Amino acid sequence: xxxxxxxxxxxxxxxxxxxxxxxxxxxxxxxxxxxxxxxxxxxxxxxxxxxxxxxxxxxxxxxxxxxxxxxxxxxxxxxxxxxxxxxxxxxxxxxxxxxxxxxxxxxxxxxxxxxxxxxxxxxxxxxxxxxxxxxxxxxxxxxxxxxxxxxxxxxxxxxxxxxxxxxxxxxxxxxxxxxxxxxxxxxxxxxxxxxxxxxxxxxxxxxxxxxxxxxxxxxxxxxxxxxxxxxxxxxxxxxxxxxxxxxxxxxxxxxxxxxxxxxxxxxxxxx
Amino acid sequence: xxxxxxxxxxxxxxxxxxxxxxxxxxxxxxxxxxxxxxxxxxxxxxxxxxxxxxxxxxxxxxxxxxxxxxxxxxxxxxxxxxxxxxxxxxxxxxxxxxxxxxxxxxxxxxxxxxxxxxxxxxxxxxxxxxxxxxxxxxxxxxxxxxxxxxxxxxxxxxxxxxxxxxxxxxxxxxxxxxxxxxxxxxxxxxxxxxxxxxxxxxxxxxxxxxxxxxxxxxxxxxxxxxxxxxxxx
Ligand SMILES: Nc1nc2c(ncn2[C@@H]2O[C@H](COP(=O)(O)OP(=O)(O)OP(=O)(O)O)[C@@H](O)[C@H]2O)c(=O)[nH]1
Ligand SMILES: [Mg+2]
Numbered sequence: 460x461x462x463x464x465x466x467x468x469x470x471x472x473x474x475x476x477x478x479x480x481x482x483x484x485x486x487x488x489x490x491x492x493x494x495x496x497x498x499x500x501x502x503x504x505x506x507x508x509x510x511x512x513x514x515x516x517x518x519x520x521x522x523x524x525x526x527x528x529x530x531x532x533x534x535x536x537x538x539x540x541x542x543x544x545x546x547x548x549x550x551x552x553x554x555x556x557x558x559x560x561x562x563x564x565x566x567x568x569x570x571x572x573x574x575x576x577x578x579x580x581x582x583x584x585x586x587x588x589x590x591x592x593x594x595x596x597x598x599x600x601x602x603x604x605x606x607x608x609x610x611x612x613x614x615x616x617x618x619x620x621x622x623x624x625x626x627x628x629x630x631x632x633x634x635x636x637x638x639x640x641x642x643x644x645x646x647x648x649x650x651x652x653x654x655x656x657x658x659x660x661x662x663x664x665x666x667x668x669x670x671x672x673x674x675x676x677x678x679x680x681x682x683x684x685x686x687x688x689x690x691x692x693x694x695x696x697x698x699x700x701x702x703x704x705x706x707x708x709x710x711x712x713x714x715x716x717x718x719x720x721x722x723x724x725x726x727x728x729x730x
Numbered sequence: 731x732x733x734x735x736x737x738x739x740x741x742x743x744x745x746x747x748x749x750x751x752x753x754x755x756x757x758x759x760x761x762x763x764x765x766x767x768x769x770x771x772x773x774x775x776x777x778x779x780x781x782x783x784x785x786x787x788x789x790x791x792x793x794x795x796x797x798x799x800x801x802x803x804x805x806x807x808x809x810x811x812x813x814x815x816x817x818x819x820x821x822x823x824x825x826x827x828x829x830x831x832x833x834x835x836x837x838x839x840x841x842x843x844x845x846x847x848x849x850x851x852x853x854x855x856x857x858x859x860x861x862x863x864x865x866x867x868x869x870x871x872x873x874x875x876x877x878x879x880x881x882x883x884x885x886x887x888x889x890x891x892x893x894x895x896x897x898x899x900x901x902x903x904x905x906x907x908x909x910x911x912x913x914x915x916x917x918x919x920x921x922x923x924x925x926x927x928x929x930x931x932x933x934x935x936x937x938x939x940x941x942x943x944x945x946x947x948x949x950x951x952x953x954x955x956x957x958x959x960x961x962x963x
Contacts (some may be wrong), residue, residue, distance in 0.1 A: 505904040542876045563877045566884040707842045
């Protein structure tokens with residue numbers, strides 16, 4: 460049972476020891492990983508996934524529950540340590556949602572397949588506003604629906620203890636809830652992101668620079684307040700998107716709601 | 731002279747070259763001399779890609795012949811070429827143009843590369859190339875869902891329970907280090923002459939092999955097999 464993963468610091472791209480010498484990630488924790496493109500975010504995930512043992516270009520080592528991983532431990536090494544959901548991923552299999560869930564559940568030897576089907580759909584539908592039905596075809600799902608289903612599936616079926624959320628920007632899913640669900644199922648969650656709201660959702664964030672682990676911040680009270688604000692703006696933007704998409708128009712004669720930002724002044728949201 | 735002889739097969743465009751480039755880069759950092767050879771049918775640009783690593787590279791094009799037969803008939807020649815290059819390890823990438831390809835040799839490390847996009851039933855359809863491999867690398871996981879990756883992985887493992895299955899991203903090289911470690915663990919050979927194929931190759935000795943071009947039973951001779959329509963439901 461995984462309780463903790465530790466990354467023992469190695470070198471950055473210039474071979475200089477990285478600032479952070481040890482990073483502990485606990486189960487049920489959310490850690491954001493930020494930094495410009497090319498700063499080493501993917502390599503870090505890769506080191507974790509491959510149980511690096513001072514043998515990758517970064518020379519990092521991974522400890523599981525404070526112990527080094529024995530390279531001969533085939534059983535452990537062949538287990539999926541990391542599950543991943545990213546913006547780039549799509550369902551490609553031509554199958555209904557329910558057929559596929561049961562296929563996935565079977566390989567994990569889950570006994571009550573009917574229950575897991577219902578649970579996954581319920582969780583996925585909590586995450587997205589566009590309803591998903593068990594008979595929907597996977598390839599026909601919208602971006603938001605697909606992401607919601609992927610998160611629900613990773614939480615309930617996949618046995619990987621670490622979940623990497625890569626660049627899930629505001630793709631029509633409730634990200635706060637998604638994180639709650641994943642950690643609620645005992646996962647350690649790493650969010651790789653450029654999005655400030657998402658980065659501040661995490662309790663801690665790791666800053667990558669030139670291939671090395673550079674800084675570790677704990678999200679402070681001001682940042683949390685800011686994050687709440689950002690999420691509110693996102694919700695409003697989502698409402699605006701729905702409003703315009705469903706044929707609404709914006710003009711001066713409509714009542715404004717709050718008068719906070721320009722577009723809101725001209726927008727009347729019917730209740 | 732002893733040489734690690736590594737056979738890499740897999741469906742077309744599954745990522746064989748992309749993966750092996752990452753693996754070879756890891757190996758080169760250990761100052762080991764690597765050579766690469768590509769067997770293909772009509773054309774390949776893989777030599778340019780391997781060549782960028784600054785390693786010796788050879789290409790064999792089978793042209794009108796079955797690439798698998800062409801491959802096995804040239805193994806000794808490839809071995810001798812690699813020896814001349816003073817290589818300690820040779821990577822032999824084969825085309826894998828038909829699902830019946832069976833390039834694995836008993837004492838050579840045999841790697842099959844297959845991609846997640848090929849569909850969940852592909853592992854069943856790919857024959858000896860996958861079922862007799864020592865290591866199976868699955869690529870393009872970055873394009874499908876976690877659920878599909880896990881189901882695909884299981885499908886592959888079901889077909890070849892003894893193989894070590896590794897997920898590798900051919901674009902970023904994620905996962906390639908494990909493949910490098912497996913390759914480094916494998917035993918070198920003293921000679922390739924006398925080695926045995928793990929599975930017989932697809933057979934074909936008929937009039938069409940000899941250049942016949944006209945359709946029809948009267949033009950057919952030799953090893954001819956007909957569709958059994960009784961079996962189709
Ligand atoms: N998204 C993604 N693309 C990949 C991955 N691996 C390879 N590719 C792409 O797939 C295409 C084919 O890759 P190659 O490495 O040429 O495949 P190959 O098996 O050597 O192809 P042949 O030798 O022609 O049969 C290229 O465009 C690669 O960039 C991967 O893991 N993810
Ligand atoms: Mg190739």
